[in-house]
Amino acid sequence: MTTELARPSPTLGPMEPTAASTLAARLTRLRALDTRLRPASELPRPAARAPAGPLVAAARRTRLAEALGGKLLDTPAGSIVVVERDVPLPFDPLPLRALPFPIDADRPLIMLDTETTGLGSGAGTLAFLVGLASWSGDRLHVRQLWLADQPEEPALLDALAASLPPDGWLVTYNGRAFDWPLLITRYRLQRRSPPPLAGHLDLLPVARQLWRHRLPDARLASVEAGVAGVRRGTDLPGALVPERFLRFLRDGDPRPLVPVGEHNRQDVISLGLLLVVLAEVLARPEGRSRAAAGDLVGLGRAFERAGQAAEALACHEAALERAAPLDRRDGRAVARPGGRLPTLDPALERARLLRRMGRRSEALEAWRAIAAEGGRRAIGAWIAVAKELEHGAHDPAAALEAVRQAEQLLARRRALGLFFREAERDLPYRRARLLRRLASAPASAPPAAPASASVASG
């Protein structure tokens, strides 16, 4: 039973006596133990045989190229598969200059979308497919860079850097948060600098501002369908993409990747289509007559945020012309099926903007016009009229009349069991203050308590 010490003096660690054979034995036991402890669904997969040597790697690439209809691109850093397609898509980018979005229409525009092995942003998430699209005359040229195996990544990064001109302007969908940082990570991991770019337009926030209000969500598939009329056939859900590539790494069968390529190609084409819609419909006044009212209000807000008030006003006014009478009566937006966001009300937007621009008399007229149409939003409009008359025109008598109008509407709604809380709270104070002003000289007394306001009500 007694054996010798495995090592003279094990002062530092239990791994010392654990020679390689012992480690193997411990791993074997761990394997057995794990199998017993874990449910069957989590059982280890059968050992994936590592493809041995460059021959197998070459065969894998060739199969991938064949399945995708692409060709091999050999570089000093390795080989990748490149798939190229052209689609006719006439486009004049110059009108984009008029839009309040960060894009330089004079530069080469490059649409980019990646397919990755996961949604995380850590160093272990790989971009195995980079789809690029750029215009060449009236045609949109789509170029997809495919990785056939992990060791070839430097070649893919080389090819990508070569495809991105230094003065190019990137166009992506959520690329600011996801695709581009992920690609930067890939370059950093190889200890290289990412390729330079002149600029980057992420269309996701643009789509949220302009189109989200009439769509079920802001996914690219929803936006391209609702805005550019794209109908994808059987599109591969994005969530399945990582698993398809990981499986290809293990079994080398490229066929399940074909739908991944189609999905990615449609993504970059859709980015191009959205640019076309922006340029043809929203960037030009004559195009705006074809735009949905809500889209124009969103654009107006974008202009306003960019400090272009006059442009914003033009959008709101165009929206007002486009808005259906039905839409205009009820300021609460038209709740459409599918849980869409409320449409912004162009009339309200316009009136607020005029006030903000300091065009007070026009703002007053705008509020009056809204008030005259009645409905729920008329209450708010009468309050706005009252404010304008009290503080702008210094006409408390007229302001009090506006307050009375609002109160009447409020009472009518209350009788129907409808409440408008802010107005219910606001109006008594406002009335009391106006009454005090009228009663005394221009007063500076603080607002009275609601109790005292009831004296004059009736």
Place this chain on the structure above:
Amino acid sequence: MRLYAPAPTEHAVEQLLSDPAFRAAVVADRLVPARQAALAPFPAWLDPRLVAGLRAQGIEALYSHQAEAMEALRAGLDVTVVTATASGKSLCYDLPVLQDVAQDPAVRALYIFPTKALSQDQAAGLHELARAAGIDLAAAVYDGDTPAPVRSSIRAAGQVVLTNPDMLHAAILPHHTKWFQLFEQLRYIVIDEAHTYRGVFGSHVANVIRRLLRLCAHYGSAPRIVTCSATIGRPDALVERLTGRPSRVIERDGSPAGPRRILVIDPPLLDERLGLRRGTFGFVEQAALTFMRAGRQTLVFGRSRTSVELLLSRLREALREGHGPSERIRGYRGGYLPTERRAIEAGLRDGSLLGVVSTNALELGVDIGRLDAAVLAGYPGSIAATWQQFGRAGRRGEASVAILVATGGAVDRFVARHPDYLFSASPEEARLDPDNLHVLLAHLRAATFELPFAPGERFGDQPADELLAFLAEEGHVRQAGDGRWYWASENFPASEIPLRTSATENVVIIDQGPLGRGARPAVIGEVDLFSAPTLVHQGAIYLHEARQYHVERLDWEERKAYVRPVDVDHFTQAEAAITLKPLETFATAPGPGGERAHGEVMVSSLATIYKKLRLETLENLGWGRIHLPEIESHTTAYWLAVDPAAVAGWRRDALDAALVGAGRAMRTVACVLLMSDPRDLGLVSQVRSPHFERPVIYLYDGVPGGVGLSNRLFARHAELVAGARALVDDCPCSGGCPACIGPRVEAGGEAKAGTGRLLALFAAGS
């Protein structure tokens, strides 16, 4: 006599000892002599701005250990500084870092502290020094509380990044490409409070550091590592396990200290048979009140949050009765708001607070200066922690006092009976095992995610290929045609590894609220899978935050225990049948009385029954069966196989009792030797082991895979046996008590004698 009269610390101690009851309980009274400062001039190469900054802070020279550390770092060595609390350890790394940053703003340093609070403290100190020196420094804490907008600027421009191991593991390393400026220019890694990195946590941290160094190599940097630790045994070994590299150890403390008197109090036994003794808290209170009434700043250490709150309210009450300064005493523990803690620390520094009752939260390097007195309510679990807490008392040039009051627990009893362990024995080693297979594999996944492995590349001491091939079977890792190992999974492995617990699988405890109230179920805690069958089986009374919960149902498949709050007069205690089977012997050595060995074992635990015991009297109120599957775990064990000839003629039941008694005594001593918690160390004794066909005592590592404990017990066998023997022989009880051979050993009064004889067999000749 005035109750509140300012008096020097020495007088207060004498007043305390003038009480005969107190005096009688003193089992050790030592004087640690004053230590003179050993100073060294500022090195000639030190940037003049730093010299001016230090002078502006009133520092005219360095302590010898600071100078030594700086010179060693300058020579390109890793450095380990092991000196007392508040001896200026931070300067050992702050100065070299500032020196380098002043000369080259591109230089980066990474500071790692075990807690967020310490990072904040150290950042403040570093900023102060940089300001005093007029050196521009971008230093920032990067932890879970860092706001998102600040994070990206820290990544790009932070010259000194202060963080904790958890953040490094889950946020920095997996996203290393966003930190490339840091990794490319990393010149210093500072690992402070390294003695806290022990056990499973330490094993994880050692692997996090492996990953960190691997990435540094990828980015072409070769940082020096500065490690600081409280006094522990074999700091060189700890640091080598933790960082995988040798380090120059600097132990000579150049900071001055006044004389310190140290008392160890052993509350007298009231009932010998039951092991009941006078309360620990009574002595703690008496000592703390005496010091505070004399106007001496006093720190009281409790072992748990509950005892801190209890002591605090009792001390306040006592001070209030005498119209004393009851508002000048505060509590301090985890769970207090950061601002509250900062205010308490400041109050201690500026003297506005007279006393603080704290958990070990104040044991770490939080800057509160030094106080007059420290009173420890119970042995803090290790000699190192004891000296850390003692070290809080001791002003420069003035006398101070530190008092340890033992509790009735077995380890406390051992320390109280053998106070020499505190004074002469070398402090325990902090043990950790970076090669624990479970921990190692988990971090290897994370490391592959971070960067592919080249064939033959080492992770730790050996090539990782065999382990990677094992991971490839799971499908998360694959070897590509170039022979390298790549991450090939959608998962984010770091998120699956919690650093501060061992088992990756837990049972969550769900409070369903009081019966019939329709409260929303809430998760109140979790227990690891291996403890679950004995802690949260159906019918158990589970204690959480001093509240009782009744376990209504344990859903084993879903790993969920459903509980409801109750208020009952009993608790439950489950028994498990534990069987242990040796799988592989790593080493054996013959010795008197038998042979010792360590190796890998499989422990199967089957929870069998539970008893309901009345809270006060431990009276048995009934029992129930537990129906749960057996749990198996692989771990490492140290065992002692008794030579059958040596115990020939012993009665079987007497031998059984002696094996149990010896095992319990050895476990108690092992906890002292190895800084471990008794719950981390399992004990199985067999009168006739089916495997060895002789009597065997096993001490096994409670953590799956082990953290290197059995190996150390094997190496320190002689001390273990000698300690256990002393524990049993010196115990004043007649037939065995909870403090020596443990409770309820059958075989009448012979158990203790038998245990003594058995241990003597192993000690013979040594």
